[in-house]
Amino acid sequence: MCGIVGYLDKTGSENQPIGKILLGMLEALASRGPDSAGVALFGIPRLNQLIARVKLGNNGDGAQRVLDVKTAAQKFGAQELAQKGDYLRFTFEENGDLKPFLSDIESVAPDVEVVSVGRRLEIVKQVGSPSRLEQSFGISGFLGGHGIGHTRLSTESVVDLSHSQPFWGHGYPDLAIAHNGHITNYHQLRRRYQEHGVRFYTENDSEVVAIFLADKLRQGFPLRAALESMIAELDGSFSCLVATDSALAFVKDPFSFKPLLYTETASFVAIATEEIAIRSAIPGDYTVREAQAKEVQVWQR
Amino acid sequence: MAEVDAAGHITREINAAIRQLIAEGSTDITVLNPGARHNLAVAILDGVRIRIAGSAGYYCGGLGDGASIEIEGSAGWGLAESMLSGTIRVHGNAGSGAAAALRNGTIVVHGDAAARLGVSMKGGEVIVAGNCGYMAGFMAQKGTLIVCGDAGEAFADSMYATVCYVGGKIANLGTDAVLSPMDPGERERLEATLNSYLPAALRRTKPAAADFKKVVAGRKLWNFDKREWRIWQEAV
Numbered sequence: 001m002c003g004i005v006g007y008l009d010k011t012g013s014e015n016q017p018i019g020k021i022l023l024g025m026l027e028a029l030a031s032r033g034p035d036s037a038g039v040a041l042f043g044i045p046r047l048n049q050l051i052a053r054v055k056l057g058n059n060g061d062g063a064q065r066v067l068d069v070k071t072a073a074q075k076f077g078a079q080e081l082a083q084k085g086d087y088l089r090f091t092f093e094e095n096g097d098l099k100p101f102l103s104d105i106e107s108v109a110p111d112v113e114v115v116s117v118g119r120r121l122e123i124v125k126q127v128g129s130p131s132r133l134e135q136s137f138g139i140s141g142f143l144g145g146h147g148i149g150h151t152r153l154s155t156e157s158v159v160d161l162s163h164s165q166p167f168w169g170h171g172y173p174d175l176a177i178a179h180n181g182h183i184t185n186y187h188q189l190r191r192r193y194q195e196h197g198v199r200f201y202t203e204n205d206s207e208v209v210a211i212f213l214a215d216k217l218r219q220g221f222p223l224r225a226a227l228e229s230m231i232a233e234l235d236g237s238f239s240c241l242v243a244t245d246s247a248l249a250f251v252k253d254p255f256s257f258k259p260l261l262y263t264e265t266a267s268f269v270a271i272a273t274e275e276i277a278i279r280s281a282i283p284g285d286y287t288v289r290e291a292q293a294k295e296v297q298v299w300q301r
Numbered sequence: 302m303a304e305v306d307a308a309g310h311i312t313r314e315i316n317a318a319i320r321q322l323i324a325e326g327s328t329d330i331t332v333l334n335p336g337a338r339h340n341l342a343v344a345i346l347d348g349v350r351i352r353i354a355g356s357a358g359y360y361c362g363g364l365g366d367g368a369s370i371e372i373e374g375s376a377g378w379g380l381a382e383s384m385l386s387g388t389i390r391v392h393g394n395a396g397s398g399a400a401a402a403l404r405n406g407t408i409v410v411h412g413d414a415a416a417r418l419g420v421s422m423k424g425g426e427v428i429v430a431g432n433c434g435y436m437a438g439f440m441a442q443k444g445t446l447i448v449c450g451d452a453g454e455a456f457a458d459s460m461y462a463t464v465c466y467v468g469g470k471i472a473n474l475g476t477d478a479v480l481s482p483m484d485p486g487e488r489e490r491l492e493a494t495l496n497s498y499l500p501a502a503l504r505r506t507k508p509a510a511a512d513f514k515k516v517v518a519g520r521k522l523w524n525f526d527k528r529e530w531r532i533w534q535e536a537v
Contacts, residue, residue, distance in 0.1 A: 255436075256397060256415065256417075261377075274339075274359075278337075287374075287375065287394070290397060292453060293454070
C-alpha cells in the first residue's frame, strides 16, 4: 500500500499553505499506511544559505548528543539552531561541496543522520500517522510553493525515522522523493553504488531511488531525462514523486502496478495515490486522471 | 427523487442508506458529496437509477445486477468489477481495471481509461470515448471492448473471444492479438452501438465506425501446439 501526495502552486506565490494541504491529503490516505508519515516542504528560498535538518539519534533526548551535534554544526557557522523532537534544525552558509559538512555531522555517532539539506527543502518525518506528524511538528503552519508527502505501510524493512519517507537525495541539495512500490533490482543497484563509496542509511528499497536520481542529476541529466532513465534501469513497481527546488514531477513504472492520480488547473497541480486525498484537501471544480504506465510529468515553478 | 449525503458518513452507512431508499420504493437516487469515496453503490441488485454527484473511488458499482449508475466525476480502480448487468456511465476518467471481469451490461467512459481496462471480461460492452492504457483486454473472454481513442501497449493480450474496436492508434498488440477485417454489416452495428451510448458530441476523437480497427484473438494460444513453441515462450 503506502500513500504518496504532491502539490505545486502555479501562481508564483511562495506563501501557500502547502503544509496544511499536504497534511490534509495525507490524512485522507492514512489508512493506506499508518506506520510512518513525512513531508518534504519547499519554503521561501534562502540566499546563499542552506537549511539542515539532522536526526539526533538516541531518540533526541541525550543532552550530550545534542551538544555534540551542535558543536559539529557550529564549525560550519550554524545559525538559528533549534531542537524539536528527534531533529536539530539550523541554517549554514552555502559553500559548494557538502561532503565535509555531512561527514563531520554524521561522524558524531552512527545514528546521527542529515535528513535534508537545501535552500528551501525541509524534510519532516517520523514513526506514526500523519495526524501524529502534525501533533509533533505543526507542519500545517508551513508556507511555501510546493512539496510532497508519504504515509507508509512497511513491507520489507524496519519502521523507524530513517526508514520513513520522503527520502532526501543524500548529498544533493533540494532533492526529495516519495515512492510507492517495490524496487526489485534494489540489491544490485545498491551494491553498484556502494562500490562507488555511497553510504546507505537504511534497508528501505525506496532509498535507492533518491540515490539514483541524485546521481543522474549530478551527471547533468535534466530532471525529465533522469526520470525516464528510471523506467529503463529500475525494475519492479514504482509510482514515484520527485521534488526539487524548482519542480514537482512523477514517474510511473511500465506495468502501471501502483495507482497515481493527478489534476492540473491554472493555479495548482495536485497528485495523490487516491483521488479521495485530492478531493478532501482541495475544494473546487477540477478533473482528476490516473497516470498511465511509463508516464513522466514535470512541472516547473 | 431521493438523496443520500455522503459527507461525514462511512461507506457502510452510505450504501445502507441507498439500500434503505430502494427498499422504500425509490427508483431514482442521488449520492451527494461522494468525495471519491471507495465502494460506492456496490452490489445493488435492483434496476434503479443512481447518480453519483462527483467522483467515485475504487470499485464503484462492482458486483451490481441491473442498476443504472451515472458518475458525474471520475472513477477509481476497479469500476464495475464483476458487474452482472446494468449500465455505468462515467463523465470523467476511469482508473485502472475498469470493467475487469465484467459479466454483462454496459460501461461507458467519456474520458480516458487507465491500465488493464476490461481484463478478463466475460460479456457486456465497454465503450471508452478517449484513450485506454496498458494491457487493455488481457485474457478477455466474451463481450465487446470499444476504444474511440488510442490504445496503450500490449493491447488485447492472450484473449479468448472478446471483440475489440479501436478508433485511434494502437501502441502495440499483445501476444496472439490480431487485426481482423470487419464482417458485412459489422460497421453498421458498431455505428449503431456508438450512436446509442456515445453520441457524436461526446466523442472527443473523430473516428466514425469506418475508421475503427477490429482486434480479435489469433487463437494460437487456445490449444497447445508444440510447433508454436515460440509464441508460448513469449506469452508465459
